[in-house]
Amino acid sequence: MNITPNPADDTSVAAVCRNCKEALHGPHCHACGQPVKGLMRPLGSVLGDLLDSVFDFDARIVRTLKPLYLRPGFLSLEYFAGRQVRYVTPFRLFFFLAVLAFFVARLTVHVDGAGAGEPPQVFAKATTVAAVEQARDAQLAQMAQAKREMTGTPAAAGIVGIEAGEQRIREAADARIRELQGKPDSAGKAVSKAGKPADTQPGLVINGQVWDADKHPVTISWLPAFGNRWLNDQVKRGSDNVERLKRDPGAFKDAVLSVIPTTLFVLVPVFALMLKGAFLLQRRLYMEHLIVALHSHAFMCLSLLLVLLAAVPAETFAPDGTWLNSVFDWVIALLLLWVPVHLLWMQKRVYAQAWPITVLKFGVLGVLYSVLLAFAVTAAALIGLVEM
Known part of the structure; x- marks a missing residue:
């Protein structure tokens, strides 16, 4: 029984490009760039090509990472000299490493949000000033360690969250100490059992006024109305997230x-x-x-x-x-x-x-x-x- 070969799988049979009818001299048409092998072929053949691409990429990663790290300027000079196909392309390499590095950073860089998130409850259990100070110092030491691990890396941006947690710990500890000593806070107000002034109203101050979406919104004269609405929506989200930040710096x-x-x-x-x-x-x-x-x-x-x-x-x-x-x-x-x-x-x-x-x-x-x-x-x- 005679079997007619599939032109999509054999460049010798497909002597001309099916798109522009130019003579073929390889797996791609030199005139229009269309590949001889299309998707209209057995699934196993398509999967085989996909695996070849994956393993070829892996092989080039190995050949690329060593000179990237140990041979300064080598890869750039190779590209300038026209020797490119053996290495991963610069953008693909940067994209791959950036995504991988910051994914690992999210997994490995930790902020102790549990201790920072509920300092009033932690200090409320302390019955002496010494116990409050001991609990405060222990939590601050944990957060200082987290800051040291983040310093010098792009993750250092998260230090602002840790510092906010540190400030809340100090404030809660001071409030609990004043409560144990029976003293008012710095403003002369009574301290609640939670360790905070009972009438404290948190707020975001902009241009000397407490921000309010209705009474004191952020307004930029040259922005259209929808622009100012969007800006105030972002301010509101940020203001709301500040409280969440204190509870969960992570x-x-x-x-x-x-x-x-x-x-x-x-x-x-x-x-x-x-x-x-x-x-x-x-x-x-x-x-x-x-x-x-x-x-x-x-x-x-x-x-x-x-x-x-x-x-x-x-x-x-x-x-x-x-x-x-x-x-x-x-x-x-x-x-x-x-x-x-x-x-x-x-x-x-x-x-x-x-x-x-x-x-x-x-x-x-x-x-x-x-x-x-x-x-x-x-x-x-x-x-x-x-x-x-």
């Missing part, structure tokens, strides 16, 4: 970490524009600077991921004060130290300028980008406060 941390990757995606082309201005005399294309910016940010996300992963065994298997904990502290310190060294070395290799001018430009770019990053993370924190 929710704010998760909200901030979820918006930071998007913030970095916005900053990458801006950083490429800064590189373009710093090396204007080299007459490089903007896309070259963009590749450098993508590789730089991918490296920083990979560094953050390694720091987070190194902190997991340090917290799990190495209690504070032990020699093993000191080893992990040194590992994390070396990982953090490698970040500026790598980026400086990368700038030197890619742009090939003398060390003095390289160090000068690196310092200027670092300061400007740090300021820009601080504003961006602050904006992310505000967005996180509204969206939490």
Whole structure:
């Protein structure tokens, strides 16, 4: 029995493109780009191609991550030289590492919201001033530890939530101490059993007035009515979330970490524009600077991921004060130290300028980008406060 081969699976049979009728010389038409293999074929063949793509991506990830972390500037120079197909593309690499790093950050960075969320009840159980102070110091020590773990990473935006919790702990502890001593609060008002002034009315103060959606809304003259309504809706959400933040700082941390990757995606082309201005005399294309910016940010996300992963065994298997904990502290310190060294070395290799001018430009770019990053993370924190 004769079986007619399927032209979709055999380029030798499909001698011409079925779309534009041009002669075929491979698996894709050189004229219109249509592949010879379409989706109208057995499901097993389609799944096989999908698995090939997945495993090929995995192989390129392995070939890409090692030079990305250990060979500053190597990947960018490879792309400039036209050797690209063996590595993961810069944007895909950055996207993959950014999503992975901040996903791990949400899992590993913890804020002790339980202790900070109900300090009045915790202190209400204390019957002496010494017991209140002991409970206060224990909770503040836990939150200080959380701040130390977040310092120096993009997760540091969540520190504002921890500091809000610390302030509430101090206020609740002071109120309980005054209650035990039978003294009024600083305003001369009676203290309730919950440890707070009975007539305290929380409110958000804007331009010297307590914000109120009806009596004292935020109004910008040049904004249309719907713009001012939207702005006041966001203020209301943020104001409501402040109280939730005091009860659950972890929710704010998760909200901030979820918006930071998007913030970095916005900053990458801006950083490429800064590189373009710093090396204007080299007459490089903007896309070259963009590749450098993508590789730089991918490296920083990979560094953050390694720091987070190194902190997991340090917290799990190495209690504070032990020699093993000191080893992990040194590992994390070396990982953090490698970040500026790598980026400086990368700038030197890619742009090939003398060390003095390289160090000068690196310092200027670092300061400007740090300021820009601080504003961006602050904006992310505000967005996180509204969206939490």
